[in-house]
Amino acid sequence: xxxxxxxxxxxxxxxxxxxxxxxxxxxxxxxxxxxxxxxxxxxxxxxxxxxxxxxxxxxxxxxxxxxxxxxxxxxxxxxxxxxxxxxxxxxxxxxxxxxxxxxxxxxxxxxxxxxxxxxxxxxxxxxxxxxxxxxxxxxxxxxxxxxxxxxxxxxxxx
Amino acid sequence: xxxxxxxxxxxxxxxxxxxxxxxxxxxxxxxxxxxxxxxxxxxxxxxxxxxxxxxxxxxxxxxxxxxxxxxxxxxxxxxxxxxxxxxxxxxxxxxxxxxxxxxxxxxxxxxxxxxxxxxxxxxxxxxxxxxxxxxxxxxxxxxxxxxxxxx
Numbered sequence: 001x002x003x004x005x006x007x008x009x010x011x012x013x014x015x016x017x018x019x020x021x022x023x024x025x026x027x028x029x030x031x032x033x034x035x036x037x038x039x040x041x042x043x044x045x046x047x048x049x050x051x052x053x054x055x056x057x058x059x060x061x062x063x064x065x066x067x068x069x070x071x072x073x074x075x076x077x078x079x080x081x082x083x084x085x086x087x088x089x090x091x092x093x094x095x096x097x098x099x100x101x102x103x104x105x106x107x108x109x110x111x112x113x114x115x116x117x118x119x120x121x122x123x124x125x126x127x128x129x130x131x132x133x134x135x136x137x138x139x140x141x142x143x144x145x146x147x148x149x150x151x152x153x154x155x156x157x158x
Numbered sequence: 159x160x161x162x163x164x165x166x167x168x169x170x171x172x173x174x175x176x177x178x179x180x181x182x183x184x185x186x187x188x189x190x191x192x193x194x195x196x197x198x199x200x201x202x203x204x205x206x207x208x209x210x211x212x213x214x215x216x217x218x219x220x221x222x223x224x225x226x227x228x229x230x231x232x233x234x235x236x237x238x239x240x241x242x243x244x245x246x247x248x249x250x251x252x253x254x255x256x257x258x259x260x261x262x263x264x265x266x267x268x269x270x271x272x273x274x275x276x277x278x279x280x281x282x283x284x285x286x287x288x289x290x291x292x293x294x295x296x297x298x299x300x301x302x303x304x305x306x307x308x309x
Contacts, residue, residue, distance in 0.1 A: 027301055031294040034177075038293060041178020042185045049211070056207050059199055067195060146175060153174050157167040 007091035016088035026089055033082040037149065040075045043068050044145050047122065048138035053131065061134075065122035076111075099158040103151030110144035166229060173222040180215025181289055183208045191282035193273030200269045201278075234299065243295040250288040257281035 010016055019025045049055040050064050087094060094100040121129060121137045189195045190204045227234055234240045261277040268275050274282070 023303070027298060031297050034293055034297050035290055037174070038177055038181035038289075039185055040182070042182025045179060045182050045211075046186050046208070055211065056196065056199060056204060058203055058207075059196065064196075071195070149175055149178065150171050153171045154167065157170075 004092070004095055007095045010088045010091040013088055015085065016091065019085060019089035026086065029082050029085050033079065033086060036075050036078040036082060037152075039071070040079060040145075043071045043075060044141065047072075048141050051122070051134045051138040053134075061126050062123055065119075072114075094155070097155055097158045099151050099154035103148055103155065106144055106147035106151055110141070110148055113144055114141065166226075169222050169225045169229075173219065173226060176215050176218035176222060177293070180212055180219050181293070183212040183215060184285065184289065187212065188282040188285045191274045191278050193271075193279075197272040201271075201274060202265050202269050237299050237302075239295045239298040239301075243292050243299065246288050246291040246295060250285065250292065253281055253284045253288060 019029070046055060047061075047065055047068050050057065050059070050061055056064065118137055118141050121134065186195060187205060187208055190197075190199070190201060196204055257278070261275060261281070268278070273279070
């Protein structure tokens with residue numbers, strides 16, 4: 001089954017048409033998407049770095065993760081909302097864009113990974129998880145999110 | 159770089175990824191000054207632990223940014239958003255200098271405060287606002303609404 005009809009339906013939607021027909025809407029939403037990216041980089045990296053024994057080492061991993069989680073979810077909501085709006089303005093173009101699909105696969109993997117494996121390890125008793133395992137969990141997280149970012153930037157170059 | 163098919167996309171991707179490291183860390187520092195995260199950690203603890211990463215990210219930003227500029231210096235120079243970005247960068251640098259040569263020298267007096275004193279909070283807010291302007295203006299450089307030089 002092809003997703004193309006769904007993509008075409010999004011393109012014809014009122015929101016998609018409004019963004020496409022405006023000179024300013026796309027750049028403004030894109031700028032908010034980029035600001036969200038910066039904050040997202042901070043909240044993901046500060047926790048992953050801590051997991052690798054870098055950065056704010058005085059704070060226990062689980063406590064830091066608990067404190068940062070609302071920020072992560074908040075920025076994720078901003079990113080998904082602005083991302084969806086950008087998408088609705090040009091879905092059929094994106095359908096044939098390899099970088100878009102790469103980004104979506106990385107995004108799905110990153111979200112699932114963050115709220116399953118990473119979340120479990122972050123909440124675990126620190127003394128019972130080996131440093132090597134913690135480093136691996138952090139590096140996979142950074143790699144998956146970097147894939148999302150690179151894929152996103154590449155959409156424009158594809 | 160203008161002659162290469164790959165150089166520009168690679169340099170731009172590095173610029174965007176380094177943004178996550180640099181501005182991500184800088185934002186967390188600002189949020190600590192405002193008392194919004196890590197209130198239980200001393201301000202100097204957060205700053206000394208994260209500032210090296212912020213500085214490393216900034217170095218990558220400057221290098222990849224300079225390479226991007228060299229791609230088409232004349233066009234960027236003419237671009238209004240490029241000029242806004244450069245002025246905001248200067249102001250952001252000034253803000254850092256005022257912070258570090260002022261209230262930061264007395265950090266031992268307010269190190270354990272959950273919320274930093276007014277002058278430190280002001281530096282945090284100015285930093286957040288200026289960097290947001292820099293990012294938005296930076297993105298807008300790509301749009302040539304006001305360009306006099308044809309692409």
